[in-house]
Amino acid sequence: MKYEEAHRWLERAEPSITQTARSLTEELETLKQRSKEGPLTRDAAAAWYAIVHEMHRVADRYERDLIRKLRQDGLTWAQVADAVQAQLGSRQAAQAKWKRLVDPGRRITTGNMQRGGRRKQTDQPQA
Secondary structure, three states: OOHHHHHHHHHHHOHHHHHHOOOHHHHHHHHHHHHHHOOOOHHHHHHHHHHHHHHHHHHHHHHHHHHHHHHHOOOOHHHHHHHOOOOOOOHHHHHHHHHHHHOOOOOOOOOOOOOOOOOOOOOOOOO
């Protein structure tokens, strides 16, 4: 579920949260506070989860952009790890962690989930 959908869902389930909150983190803090006061509605819990998921997605995108920028600026993998204070033990550890983010030849899916292998047999003989 995308953030916009979760936000609309939360507006229907708990309108007071979306009216007072000005940011994602405020919405999350309000939901957290409400959960301490008592059980959340099913819709509010689902919206909370969707907001957390959206924050993960946004953070991943920012991480990718940052690592790509540092590598384009000419930093080695060890320098990148040092620059972001990742406390990784070696160049290989940094490369293993982030190489997929910056690899220009990385696989891009077309959305077609069919994989290789034997084609399905049809029951009708071909003429």
